[in-house]
Amino acid sequence: MPEGPEVETVRRDLEKLVVGSTITAVRATGRRSVRRYGDGPSALAAFESDVTGLRIVGTGRLGKYVWLQVDRGPESGPPGQESPAQESPAQESPAQESPVISALVIHLRMSGQVRWHVPSDELALHTHIVMVLDNGHELRFVDPRTFGEVWRTDDPIRELAHIGPDAVIAATDARTFSAALRARRSPTKAVLLDQGFVAGIGNIYSDEICFAAGVRPTKRANELTKPQAARIATHTQAVLTNAIERRGSSLKDRQYVDLLGEGGLASAAHHVYDRLGQPCLICGTSIERTKIAGRSSYFCRKCQR
DNA sequence: CAAATATCCTGATAGC
DNA sequence: TGCTATCAGGATATTT
Numbered sequence: 001m002p003e004g005p006e007v008e009t010v011r012r013d014l015e016k017l018v019v020g021s022t023i024t025a026v027r028a029t030g031r032r033s034v035r036r037y038g039d040g041p042s043a044l045a046a047f048e049s050d051v052t053g054l055r056i057v058g059t060g061r062l063g064k065y066v067w068l069q070v071d072r073g074p075e076s077g078p079p080g081q082e083s084p085a086q087e088s089p090a091q092e093s094p095a096q097e098s099p100v101i102s103a104l105v106i107h108l109r110m111s112g113q114v115r116w117h118v119p120s121d122e123l124a125l126h127t128h129i130v131m132v133l134d135n136g137h138e139l140r141f142v143d144p145r146t147f148g149e150v151w152r153t154d155d156p157i158r159e160l161a162h163i164g165p166d167a168v169i170a171a172t173d174a175r176t177f178s179a180a181l182r183a184r185r186s187p188t189k190a191v192l193l194d195q196g197f198v199a200g201i202g203n204i205y206s207d208e209i210c211f212a213a214g215v216r217p218t219k220r221a222n223e224l225t226k227p228q229a230a231r232i233a234t235h236t237q238a239v240l241t242n243a244i245e246r247r248g249s250s251l252k253d254r255q256y257v258d259l260l261g262e263g264g265l266a267s268a269a270h271h272v273y274d275r276l277g278q279p280c281l282i283c284g285t286s287i288e289r290t291k292i293a294g295r296s297s298y299f300c301r302k303c304q305r
Numbered sequence: 306c307a308a309a310t311a312t313c314c315t316g317a318t319a320g321c
Numbered sequence: 322t323g324c325t326a327t328c329a330g331g332a333t334a335t336t337t
Contacts, residue, residue: 001330032313064331109331111315126315145314147331186308195332203330253317253329294310295330 002108004063004167004200005240005266006248006256010106010114011061013259014068017116021133022055022073030128033141036151050152051104051131058101060155062166063199066106069155071099103155106141108256112148115140116259144255167200168240177236178229181221188224188232189217190293200240203295204249204273209239211272216304217297218290242269272298 002010026048028034034047058069106114115124117138123130129141129150141150153159165172177198184191191197192206201209210217213231215224224232243249243266250256250263251274257263271280275287280300290297 003331107331110329143314144316145330147314190308193331251329255316255329293308296328 001110001202001204001251002064002112002248002256003202003205005205005243005246006264007061007064007066007108007200008168008244009247009258009264010108011059011066013116014066014114015059017137017259018056018068018133018135018139019058020056021135021137023051023053023070023131023139024134025132026051027130027132028128030126030141030143030146032146033128033143033149034151035149047129047150054104054152056104060103061169062157062160063163063195064107064202065157065160065163066108067103067155067157068106069101070104070152071101073099101155102152103157104150104152105157105159106150107148108143109145109147109149111145111255112141112143113255113257114259115142115257115261162196163199164194164196165198167198167236168244172198172233174230174233177233178224178226181229181232182224182226184221186221187218187292188215188221189295189297191221192232192236193293193295198236201236203297204270205239205243207273207298208271209235211299211304212239214304216301217292217299219305242266272300274298 028044028047031043034043037043037046053072054070055073056068056070060067060069117140118136119138124142126144127140127142131139133139181191189206189210192201192209207217209232212235213228215228215232246264246266246269247258248256248264249266251267254263272287275298276289278287280287280303283302285300285302287298287300
């Protein structure tokens with residue numbers, strides 16, 4: 001399941017492989033992947049025409065959302081919408097020449113993949129969007145479970161206004177983070193999963209962070225001692241940074257792979273996630289599983305209190 | 306009002 | 322063997 005580290009790996013691949021190129025053609029076949037354009041049959045065409053012609057000028061990420069910064073190229077002219085000039089007497093920038101930048105946002109949800117191909121490559125099952133680039137390659141959006149989505153919107157992205165600081169990028173200082181954590185009454189793991197509290201942590205890394213911090217994931221955040229909360233803060237950074245260095249976690253189902261189809265190596269470093277009944281790597285105690293916020297949660301009862 | 310639950314979906318796997 | 326039931330989970334809507 002793609003979480004912050006996996007999405008960051010995708011962003012780095014995109015930065016390397018597609019920035020500087022232009023989307024010359026788009027073929028959308030999966031309606032659910034473009035559902036922000038409506039639920040009728042016209043959504044596919046609406047997405048295609050909205051995205052065709054975009055020039056990719058950068059990348060961005062917040063939590064599990066990744067986006068391409070795009071514009072309409074040098075001839076697209078300044079501000080306003082792309083359509084006729086009708087209003088805007090109160091435009092803030094005085095006659096700027098730089099084209100308007102917007103964001104082509106991607107959320108992989110459970111099973112989405114962004115893949116980099118040459119046109120002759122066979123289409124994988126569940127390929128819902130193909131974006132043809134002017135550099136001889138294609139970006140493809142593949143998503144068996146169709147929870148993921150792609151849409152273009154303003155940059156800054158108003159749809160992400162409710163998302164909290166990114167767990168890695170924002171690097172909220174440990175004192176602020178742990179104080180905010182101790183103000184919450186839910187189980188610690190549930191707080192870590194709350195994207196409005198901190199963005200980018202999913203079911204795998206929330207368990208791994210709790211383990212690294214020696215905290216039982218069921219422990220109510222307001223009942224954490226100050227040292228415990230501080231350890232959650234520092235290990236949030238450490239666990240995610242380490243996972244990014246390993247290019248993310250690919251589970252046995254390989255639902256997450258990078259743009260070239262390669263899996264990440266972070267799963268080999270998991271201490272608790274999906275290790276039910278296996279010995280704790282620190283003390284040998286059998287790893288247990290419980291349910292928190294509807295999610296399978298793994299922990300060592302001896303190492304985590 | 307916060308927290309638990311249902312929902313969307315396919316594929317892997319468990320159980321009979 | 323081959324079928325059905327269950328589970329996996331990110332975000333959001335709905336219910337408790």
